Amino acid sequence: MIRYSIKKSSGFSLLELLIASVLGLILLAGVISLFLGSRTTFTMQEQMANVQTDGRFALMFLERHIENAGWIEGDFGGTIYAVDFDAAKTTDGGSGGNDSITVSMEVPTGTQDCTGSTVTTSVMTNRFYLGGTDNTTLLCEGNGGGTAQPIVENVESFQLLYGVDTDANGVANHYLDATTVRNNGSALKVVSVQVALLIMSEDKTLQQKVSKTYDVLDQEVTRDDLRLRRVFRQTIFMPNQAYSLIPKQS
Numbered sequence: 001m002i003r004y005s006i007k008k009s010s011g012f013s014l015l016e017l018l019i020a021s022v023l024g025l026i027l028l029a030g031v032i033s034l035f036l037g038s039r040t041t042f043t044m045q046e047q048m049a050n051v052q053t054d055g056r057f058a059l060m061f062l063e064r065h066i067e068n069a070g071w072i073e074g075d076f077g078g079t080i081y082a083v084d085f086d087a088a089k090t091t092d093g094g095s096g097g098n099d100s101i102t103v104s105m106e107v108p109t110g111t112q113d114c115t116g117s118t119v120t121t122s123v124m125t126n127r128f129y130l131g132g133t134d135n136t137t138l139l140c141e142g143n144g145g146g147t148a149q150p151i152v153e154n155v156e157s158f159q160l161l162y163g164v165d166t167d168a169n170g171v172a173n174h175y176l177d178a179t180t181v182r183n184n185g186s187a188l189k190v191v192s193v194q195v196a197l198l199i200m201s202e203d204k205t206l207q208q209k210v211s212k213t214y215d216v217l218d219q220e221v222t223r224d225d226l227r228l229r230r231v232f233r234q235t236i237f238m239p240n241q242a243y244s245l246i247p248k249q250s
Contacts, residue, residue: 055232069103070240100129113142163192170242
C-alpha cells in the first residue's frame with residue numbers, strides 16, 4: 001500500500017508583506033522623483049530657450065531698423081535725423097523706467113514701416129518702446145498709419161544709450177542717454193546705439209526664489225522670484241549717420 005505525504009504550503013507572513021510593500025513604495029518614490037526632476041530640467045531648458053529666441057529676435061529686428069537709420073535716397077534737400085530726439089519720440093525713462101527710440105530714413109514711395117503699413121511720405125519713422133497691459137511687450141509703431149505691433153513679450157527692461165562722435169571721425173567717443181543728447185544738441189552726432197533688454201521666462205520654473213541684480217546698461221534691476229531671466233546687449237552702428245559727419249575731400 002503506497003502512502004502519500006502531503007505538506008502544507010504556507011503563504012507570506014504579514015511582516016514579509018509589509019517589508020515588500022515598503023520596498024515597493026521606496027522604489028516607486030525614486031522613480032517618481034527621477035521623473036519630476038527630469039520634467040523640471042526639461043521645463044527650465046525650454047523656458048530658457050524661449051528667452052534666448054525672443055532676445056535674439058528682438059535684437060535682430062532692432063538692428064535692421066537702427067542700422068539703416070539716416071539713409072537718404074537722393075537729393076533730399078533737408079535734414080534726416082537718424083534718431084529723432086524729440087521729447088515725445090525718443091525718451092530716457094530715468095531710474096526704474098524704460099527708454100524708447102524713434103529712427104528715421106528717407107524711403108521711396110510704397111515702402112512699408114515696421115508694422116507693415118505703407119508709408120505715404122518720403123520719410124519713414126519707426127518708434128520702439130515697451131507697452132501692453134503690463135508694459136512688458138516690445139512694440140513698434142510706424143508712420144504708415146497702422147496700429148503698434150508687438151515684437152516680443154516678457155521684456156522687463158528696455159534701455160538705450162547713444163554713441164556721440166565729437167571729432168567727426170565716424171566713431172563714438174562716449175555714450176549718453178537721450179535726455180543728455182537732446183539737451184546738449186548732439187542729435188546729429190549720434191553714430192551708434194547701445195541696446196539692452198532684460199527678458200524673463202513666461203512661467204515660474206525655479207524651485208526656490210533667487211534674488212539677483214541685472215545690469216541693463218545704465219540701470220540696475222533686482223528681482224526675487226521664480227522666473228528665469230537674461231540680459232541681451234548689442235551696439236548697433238549707423239553707417240549713414242557716421243558717413244555724413246566725416247569731412248569730404250574736395
